[in-house]
Amino acid sequence: MENPINNIYPINEIFQTIQGEGVFTGVPAIFIRLQGCPVGCPWCDTQHTWYQHQERQVALSEVVEKAAPSDTWAGVTAASIVAELQQRGYQAKHVVITGGEPAMYDLRELATALEHNGYQLQIETSGTFAIQTSADTWVTVSPKLNMPGGYLVRPDCMQRANEIKYPVAMQKHIDEFDKLLQVCPPAATAVIALQPISQRPRATQLAMQVCIERNWRLSVQMHKYLNIE
Numbered sequence: 557m558e559n560p561i562n563n564i565y566p567i568n569e570i571f572q573t574i575q576g577e578g579v580f581t582g583v584p585a586i587f588i589r590l591q592g593c594p595v596g597c598p599w600c601d602t603q604h605t606w607y608q609h610q611e612r613q614v615a616l617s618e619v620v621e622k623a624a625p626s627d628t629w630a631g632v633t634a635a636s637i638v639a640e641l642q643q644r645g646y647q648a649k650h651v652v653i654t655g656g657e658p659a660m661y662d663l664r665e666l667a668t669a670l671e672h673n674g675y676q677l678q679i680e681t682s683g684t685f686a687i688q689t690s691a692d693t694w695v696t697v698s699p700k701l702n703m704p705g706g707y708l709v710r711p712d713c714m715q716r717a718n719e720i721k722y723p724v725a726m727q728k729h730i731d732e733f734d735k736l737l738q739v740c741p742p743a744a745t746a747v748i749a750l751q752p753i754s755q756r757p758r759a760t761q762l763a764m765q766v767c768i769e770r771n772w773r774l775s776v777q778m779h780k781y782l783n784i785e
């Protein structure tokens with residue numbers, strides 16, 4: 557049955573590009589970026605999505621294919637989001653819901669609407685909020701440990717993850733991740749990847765070395781090397 561609730565999702569931007577991170581790297585994808593995140597990672601790529609200011613609310617047409625990142629957002633229903641993707645003639649069938657922190661919102665209605673229209677869904681989440689999405693959603697958890705917002709990574713998120721993509725810059729981060737894997741073990745089938753923070757050469761060197769030692773994957777934010785969105 558269709559979820560009868562008409563959730564309003566705060567959309568920061570919608571764009572079509574190539575997935576640059578994790579297991580689906582290289583796959584053409586439509587990105588839906590939601591506004592709002594309280595986790596506070598100091599090196600966050602998308603700090604313009606942290607706050608949801610009422611006075612920055614705009615129409616949906618203004619957040620589709622933004623010329624530059626901004627903190628404007630539009631409140632949109634699942635049906636209107638699907639209609640917008642179809643109207644824009646996007647060819648990608650892989651949809652990535654990111655943010656901001658998408659797990660702050662109940663994504664079930666949006667997931668159902670997208671799947672009914674032939675899209676395959678992936679979400680990118682920090683693992684600090686309960687994940688409410690469809691059973692078929694590919695869940696990428698990028699755990700955030702000891703961040704200023706004080707949020708904890710949830711064991712249920714680690715269990716649900718199809719992919720764990722951990723951002724690293726120094727050995728301390730690896731040690732913290734090892735502790736997390738012990739306390740909150742992922743499913744045996746979960747793919748584990750390390751993602752160097754902000755393309756820093758030392759972070760990349762460390763991530764490569766640990767991936768080889770542990771037989772984990774490397775995820776390098778390909779879109780930044782290609783200078784695409």
Ligand SMILES: C[S@@+](CC[C@H](N)C(=O)[O-])C[C@H]1O[C@@H](n2cnc3c(N)ncnc32)[C@H](O)[C@@H]1O
Nearest residue numbers: 599600601602655656657680681682698753754
């Ligand atoms: C911007 S976050 C949004 C989704 C969610 N809040 C999260 O953290 O997963 C999307 C992805 O970008 C990663 N990320 C953000 N800033 C980064 C940076 N400077 N270097 C490497 N990865 C970064 C996050 O770890 C996450 O995997």
Ligand SMILES: Nc1nc2[nH]cc(C(=O)O)c2c(=O)[nH]1
Nearest residue numbers: 574575576577654680779785
């Ligand atoms: N190309 C591209 N790939 C991405 N993978 C995850 C992203 C994100 O911001 O969540 C992202 C992004 O912003 N662009």
Ligand code: SF4
Nearest residue numbers: 593595596597600682
């Ligand atoms: S959890 Fe994600 S969106 Fe929030 S600050 Fe960290 S990287 Fe940025």
Ligand SMILES: [Mg+2]
Nearest residue numbers: 601602654785
């Ligand atoms: Mg990004």
